[in-house]
Amino acid sequence: MSLLGTSLTLGLLAALALGPAWAGAATPQADPVVATTDPVNEPGGEPGTSPTEDPPPTEEPGGSPEPSTPAPETTAPLPESPPPAPETTAPEVPPAPSVTAPAPGGPPTPAPPVQPAPPAPPVRPPAPGSEAPPPNPLGVQVTTQDVTLPTAYWNAASTATTLQVTVNNTGTTAQRIRLSYTLPVGLTDAGTKGCAAAGGGTYHCGAWTAAAGVRFSAVLRLRVDGTAWRQMPLAGVVQVVADAPGVPGEAVDDQGFAVLFPPGPPAPGITLAADEVAFDISGTASTLTLRLGNTGTVDAAGRVEVVLPGGVTVPAPPPGCVTVDPTRTRCDAGTVAAGRAAEVRLPVEATPQAQREAPLSGAVIGQLDPRSGATRQMQMSFRITAAAALATPVVSPPAPTGSQGVLAGGAAAGQDGTTSVRRTAILLIVVSALLVVLALALATIALRRRFAGGPTPEPTAHPTD
Numbered sequence: 212m213s214l215l216g217t218s219l220t221l222g223l224l225a226a227l228a229l230g231p232a233w234a235g236a237a238t239p240q241a242d243p244v245v246a247t248t249d250p251v252n253e254p255g256g257e258p259g260t261s262p263t264e265d266p267p268p269t270e271e272p273g274g275s276p277e278p279s280t281p282a283p284e285t286t287a288p289l290p291e292s293p294p295p296a297p298e299t300t301a302p303e304v305p306p307a308p309s310v311t312a313p314a315p316g317g318p319p320t321p322a323p324p325v326q327p328a329p330p331a332p333p334v335r336p337p338a339p340g341s342e343a344p345p346p347n348p349l350g351v352q353v354t355t356q357d358v359t360l361p362t363a364y365w366n367a368a369s370t371a372t373t374l375q376v377t378v379n380n381t382g383t384t385a386q387r388i389r390l391s392y393t394l395p396v397g398l399t400d401a402g403t404k405g406c407a408a409a410g411g412g413t414y415h416c417g418a419w420t421a422a423a424g425v426r427f428s429a430v431l432r433l434r435v436d437g438t439a440w441r442q443m444p445l446a447g448v449v450q451v452v453a454d455a456p457g458v459p460g461e462a463v464d465d466q467g468f469a470v471l472f473p474p475g476p477p478a479p480g481i482t483l484a485a486d487e488v489a490f491d492i493s494g495t496a497s498t499l500t501l502r503l504g505n506t507g508t509v510d511a512a513g514r515v516e517v518v519l520p521g522g523v524t525v526p527a528p529p530p531g532c533v534t535v536d537p538t539r540t541r542c543d544a545g546t547v548a549a550g551r552a553a554e555v556r557l558p559v560e561a562t563p564q565a566q567r568e569a570p571l572s573g574a575v576i577g578q579l580d581p582r583s584g585a586t587r588q589m590q591m592s593f594r595i596t597a598a599a600a601l602a603t604p605v606v607s608p609p610a611p612t613g614s615q616g617v618l619a620g621g622a623a624a625g626q627d628g629t630t631s632v633r634r635t636a637i638l639l640i641v642v643s644a645l646l647v648v649l650a651l652a653l654a655t656i657a658l659r660r661r662f663a664g665g666p667t668p669e670p671t672a673h674p675t676d
Contacts, residue, residue, distance in 0.1 A: 346383075347382075347458075347460075347462075348382050348383040348384040348455065348458055349382045349384070349386065349453055349454070349455060349458055349460065349461065349462035350380070350381035350382035350383075350453070350462050351378065351379070351380060351381060351382065351386065351388060351451050351452075351453035351462045351463070351464050352378070352379045352381050352451075352464050353376060353377065353378050353379075353390075353449055353450070353451045353464050353465065353466050354376075354377045354379075354466055355374065355375070355376050355377075355449050355466050355467070355468040355570075356374060356375045356376075356468065357468050357469045357470070357471055357570065357572075357594065358372055358374055358398070358433060358435070358447075358468060358469070358470045358471065359372075359471045360372065360435060360470070360471065360472055360473060361473065362473050362475070362477075364435070364437075364440075364472065364473065364475075365473070365475045365476050365477055367437060368437045369434050369435060369436050369437050370434070370435045370437070371401055371432070371433070371434050372433050372434070372435060373430050373431065373432055373433065374392075374430070374431040374433055374449075374468060375428055375429075375430055375431075376390065376392075376428065376429050376430075376431060376449050377426060377427070377428045378390065378419075378421070378426065378427055378428070378429070378451055379425075379426040380421040380422065380423055380424060380425050380426070380453070381424075382423055382453065382455070382462065383423050384423055384455050384458065385420060385421065385422045385423060385455065386420070386421060386423075386453040386454065386455045386462070387418050387419070387420050387453065387454055387455065388418060388419050388420075388421055388451055388452070388453045389415075389416070389417075389418045389451065389452045389453075390415075390416040390417075390418075390429065390449070390450070390451050391409070391413060391414060391415045391416060391449075391450050391451075391452075392413070392414055392416075392431060392447060392448065392449040392450070393411070393412050393413045393414075393447055393448050393450075394412045394413075394414070394433065394447045395412065395442070395445040395446060395447050395470065396412070396439070396442050396445070397435060397436045397438065397439025397442050397445060398412075398433055398434070398435050398436070398439065398445070398447065398470065399433070399434050399436075400414050400431070400432065400433060400434075401432040401433055401434040402432055403416070403430075403431050403432045405417040406431070412447075416429075435470070439470075440472050440475070440476075440590070443470070443472055443518070443572070443574040443590065443592050444469075444470075444518060444519075444520055444571070444572040444573050444574040444592055445469075445470035445572060445592075446467050446468065446469050446470060446520065446570075446571050446572050447467065447468055447470070448465055448466070448467045448468070448568075449465060449466055449467075449468065450463065450464070450465040451463070451464055451465070466570075467568050467569060467570055467571060468570065469570050469571060469572035469592065469594050469595070470572060470592065471572060471592045471593075471594060472574075472590075472591055472592045473591060474589050474590070474591040475589060475590070475591070476589070477589075478587045478588065478589055479506075479507070479587070480505065480506050480507030480511075480579065480581075480584075480587050481503075481504065481505065481506065481507075481577065481579050481587040481588070481589050482502075482503075482504035482506055482552070482589075483501075483502070483503060483504070483575065483577040483589045483590070483591055484501070484502045484504075484591075485499065485500070485501050485502075485573075485575045485591060485592075485593035486499065486500040486501075486593065487593060487594045487595070487596065488559055488573070488593065488594070488595045488596070489595075489596045489597070489598075490561055490566050490569075490595075490596070490597040490598065490599070491598050492598040492599065494561075494563065494566060494597075494599065496526060496558045496559060496560045497558075497559050497560075497561075498556055498557070498558060498559065499517065499556070499557045499558075499559050499573075499593070500554065500555075500556050501515050501517070501554065501555045501556075501557070501575055501577075502552050502553070502554050502555075503515055503544050503547060503552060503553050503554075503555070503577045503579070504547070504551070504552035504553075505547040505548065505549055505550065505551060505552065505579055506550070507549055507579075507581060507584075507587075508549050509549055509581040509582055509583060509584060510546055510547065510548050510549055510581065510582060511546070511547055511549075511579035511580055511581035511582070511587075512543075512544075512545070512546055512547070512579070512580045512581075513543075513544030513545060513546070513547040513553050513577070513578070513579055513580075514541065514542070514543055514544055514577075514578045514580070515541075515542050515544055515555055515575055515576065515577050515578070516535070516539060516540070516541045516542075516575070516576045516578075517539065517540045517541075517542070517557060517573065517574070517575050518538060518539055518573060518574040518575070518576070519538050519539075519540075519559070519573045520538070520565070520571045520572065520573060520595070521538070521565065522561055522562040522564055522565025522568075523538075523559060523560070523561045523562075523565050523571065523573065523595060524537060524538075524559070524560055524561075525540045525557050525558060525559060525560075526558060526560045527558060528540055528542075528557070529542075529556070529557065529558070531543045531544075531545075532555075532557065540557060542555050542557070547579060561595070561597065563599065565597075566597035566598075566599040567597070567599055569595055569596050569597040569599075570594055570595060570596045570597075571594075571595040572592045572593065572594060572595060573592065573593050573595055574590060574591070574592050574593070575590060575591060575593060576588065576589075576590040577589050577590065
C-alpha cells in the first residue's frame with residue numbers, strides 16, 4: 212500500500228507541474244502595440260533607391276519597440292525512471308532462544324524469504340513528432356485617409372489635394388518596404404517626390420527601411436480634374452510590399468481610398484445629403500439614408516438615383532424604387548414641398564471581397580422637377596466602410612493577400628514556445644498515468660504473493676524436562 216501512495220504522490224506532483232504549462236500554452240503572446248503620432252513624410256528618392264536617398268521616415272518617440280519576450284516554460288523536468296519499488300515481503304522471524312534441551316524433531320525451520328520484486332523499467336517518452344515551422348518574421352499593414360474635395364472644387368479647372376498613407380511594420384525584424392498606388396480616372400500625381408508613373412494610373416515609389424514595430428506616414432500629392440465628378444463614384448488603392456534580407460517571400464497589404472465630392476454643381480433651390488454606409492463585422496445588410504431638400508418657393512417632384520461600386524448592391528428595392536442595372540437604383544421621392552425635404556432609405560449589401568476592399572465610395576444624384584421652372588439637379592459622393600477591412604487575421608506563410616488589413620507574417624501556432632510547452636504537458640500526463648498503472652500492478656502482484664504463501668508458522672518453545 213505504501214507503493215500505491217508513492218505512485219499517487221508522483222502523479223499529483225506531475226499534475227501540479229502541468230498547471231503552469233497549460234497556462235503558458237493557453238495564453239499566446241500578444242503582438243507588440245505601438246503608440247504613434249504618425250509623423251508625415253513624402254516618399255523620397257527614386258523607385259528602388261536606398262534608404263539614404265529617400266527621406267527616412269521619422270520613427271516614433273522612444274525608437275523601435277522591442278519584440279515581446281515569450282514567457283518561460285514552467286513545466287517540471289521529466290524523470291528518467293521512477294524510483295525502484297520497495298520490497299513488500301514479510302519480515303524474517305528471528306530464531307528462538309536456545310534452551311537446555313532441544314525440542315524433539317530438531318529446531319524449527321525458518322520460512323524462506325520472499326524474493327523482492329524487480330525494479331520497474333524506466334519509462335521513456337515517445338519520439339517527438341515533426342517540429343512546427345518557425346514563425347514568419349515578415350508583416351506589414353497600410354492604412355489610408357480619403358481624398359475629400361472642398362466646395363471650391365466646383366469653381367476650379369482642377370484641384371490639388373493630398374492623400375496621407377500610414378505604414379506599420381508589424382513583423383519581428385527590420386524590413387524594406389516599397390509603396391505603390393493606383394489612381395482612378397480624373398486623378399493624377401501632382402509631383403510626389405520619389406514616385407514615378409508605371410502606366411494604367413499606377414505609380415511606384417521608393418523604399419524605406421523600418422525596424423520592427425515602427426509606424427510612419429507619407430503624403431501623396433494628387434490633382435483632381437474639374438470634370439472628374441462626372442465619373443463618380445471614384446476610388447483608388449494603395450499597396451505596400453515588405454521583404455527582409457535572408458528571409459524568403461514577401462509580405463503584402465493594400466487598402467482602398469475614396470474620392471469624396473461635395474454636393475454640386477451648386478444649383479439654387481435644391482440640397483442633397485447622404486450618410487455614410489457602414490457594414491459591421493457580421494457583414495449583414497446596412498442602410499443608406501438620403502435627404503433631398505427643396506429650398507425654392509415652388510413644390511417639386513423629387514427623384515434620387517444611387518450609383519454603387521462593384522460588389523455593393525441594393526438587394527430588395529423598397530416601394531417606389533426600381534433597379535436600373537446591378538449598380539444603379541432609382542427612387543421616386545414624391546412631391547417635395549417648398550422649404551421641406553424628403554428622406555429615402557435603401558437597404559445595401561456588400562460581398563465579402565467588397566468589404567475587404569473598403570473604404571469605397573458611392574454616388575447619389577438628386578433631381579427636383581418643379582411645377583413651373585427648370586429642372587434642378589445635384590450629385591455627391593458618400594463613403595462606404597466595413598469592419599472586415601480593419602480585421603487583422605493571422606497568416607503564417609508570406610503571400611499577397613489582396614485585401615485590406617490581412618497581414619502576411621503574423622504569429623503562427625507554436626510562436627513564443629507554446630507548442631513545446633503543450634507537448635511537454637502531454638508527455639507529463641502520459642508518464643503520470645503510466646506510473647499510476649505500474650504502481651497498481653506491482654501492488655497487486657505483491658499482495659497475491661503474500662496471500663498465496665499462507666501465514667508463516669511461529670516457532671514454539673518447548674519446556675525442558
